[in-house]
Amino acid sequence: MTDYSRRAVLLMGSAAVLAGCTAVPRGAPHRREVLAGADDFEPGEAPPFTLVEVRRETLPELRNWPMTGFRPPTGWPAAGNGPTAPRIQPGDVLDLRIWDSETVSLFTADGERAIAMPGLRVSPSGHIFVPYIDEVHVAGLTTDTARRRIQEQLEAVISSVQVQLVLASGLRNSVDMVSGVANPGNFRFEEMNTSILGMISAAGGVPEGLPNPYVTLMRGGQVYGISLSEIYGNPARDIALRGRDRVIIESDKRHFIALGAAGSQQVVRFDQQEISALKAVSIMGGIDDARADPRGLLILRRYDRGQYGNPGQPATERVIFSFNLTNADGLFSADEFQIHSGDVVLATQAVATSTERVLRLFGSTLGFGARVSDIGGSSN
Structure with missing residues (x-):
């Protein structure tokens, strides 16, 4: 068989395989394969999914679409300082010690100079009971302020009294x-x-x-x-x-699924509050420059009942977002598009990669080089 004949057989075999369902192994589908069937539905039926090309023009509408998947609490209080000392609250327990230097004291026994009154629980109204001065309101005060208030009221009864107050415990x-x-x-x-x-x-x-x-x-x-x-x-x-x-x-229970012609295929947990589509590509090891189609980055998302079909919402339950990472608009848009928990990030395979594999298969079978350039070489 001449070189010309071999090239003809190779071209015809390659065309036949590429035209049908090939058995050439590959790690990801082509973009057109994933999107096949978008128009395959009967009149009056809802389409099987909605295809959205993510560009600068479509981003504003997409930002208003509902959140999907697991959603942890969000928002965080603003920074700010409060009082530097704890404030006594209802339910707190105070330890009170009263010192009296008088020889004959209303509080202490003979030979003693102080009496301990531990476990004074602050009432719901914010008071504690102290003998001889009745109830003292202490809620909302620091321990130092409350100590001075108690001592001032006791001094009206015992001029030489001194008070020590400790906040022992309290849920508040x-x-x-x-x-x-x-x-x-x-x-x-x-x-x-x-x-x-x-x-x-x-x-x-x-x-x-x-x-x-x-x-x-x-x-x-x-x-x-x-x-x-x-x-x-x-x-x-x-x-x-x-x-x-x-x-x-x-x-963090949030995750997305990385699939296709990327550096890794796995379930990826969120490592920060928000993850953009471009960050997701980076986390999954980037798209494989030898296999992936940079025009065919797809994100598959399912919306819950009540989140689609109404004005300002997705048209269908299933939505596929498509990104073209070969131009500035596509890259910027991917960086502004937020991943939801449960999304599937799919890097599709370039058609040229499968074509090259078929050519190599036939080239190996026929015993000559598998490079595409070999096909167009001159005959002897």
């Missing part, structure tokens, strides 16, 4: 470190303005084996959330805790 001046630390429990403020990182440290820190820690803060009927890495990276996020705060630290 403590924080619950619920989970995600080495030593969870209730931690009382030694002083106010204790930051969340300071309290995490007091609780033994976050175990190294906890992947992508996410912090949930429950405060006054509100629930806030942020990734721990963002607190580490931004001092303004290291806010001062308040009494009765509850802190829960657990692994």
Whole structure:
């Protein structure tokens, strides 16, 4: 068989294989294969999915579409300092010691100079009972201010009296470190303005084996959330805790699925508050420059019932977002498009890659080079 004949056989065989369903192994589908069937539906039926080309023009509308997948609490309180000393609150327990230098005292027995009155619980109305002066309102005061108030009222009865006051305990001046630390429990403020990182440290820190820690803060009927890495990276996020705060630290449950002609194919957990499509490509090892189609980055997303079919919402339950990473608009748009938990990020395979594999297959079979340039070479 002449070289010309061999080239003809190769061209005809290659065309036949490329025209049909080839058995050439590959790690990802082509873009056109994934999008096939977009128009395959009967009149009156909803299309099987919606294809959205993500560009500068479409981004504003897409930002208003509903969030999908698992959604942890978001938002974070603004940084700000409170009082530097704990404030006495209803339910707190105070230890009171009264000193009296008088020989005959209303408080102390013979030979004693002080009497201890531990375990004085602040009433719901904010008072404690002290003998001879009845109830004293202490809620909202620092321990030093409350001590002076009690002493001033006692001095009207015993001029030489002195008062010592200690805030022993109280839920309203403590924080619950619920989970995600080495030593969870209730931690009382030694002083106010204790930051969340300071309290995490007091609780033994976050175990190294906890992947992508996410912090949930429950405060006054509100629930806030942020990734721990963002607190580490931004001092303004290291806010001062308040009494009765509850802190829960657990692994961020959000994830996306990386598939196709990329550096890795796996379930990828979120490692920060927001992940763009471009960041997702980077996390999954980039698209394979030898196999991937940079015009065919696809993100597959499913919307819940009630999140599609209405004005300002996706038209269908299933939506495929398409990105062209070969131009500036596509790259910028991918960097502004946010990944949702549960998204599938698919790097499709370039058609030219499959073509080259077919040519190599036939070239190997016929015993000559597999390069495309060989086909167009001159005959002898």
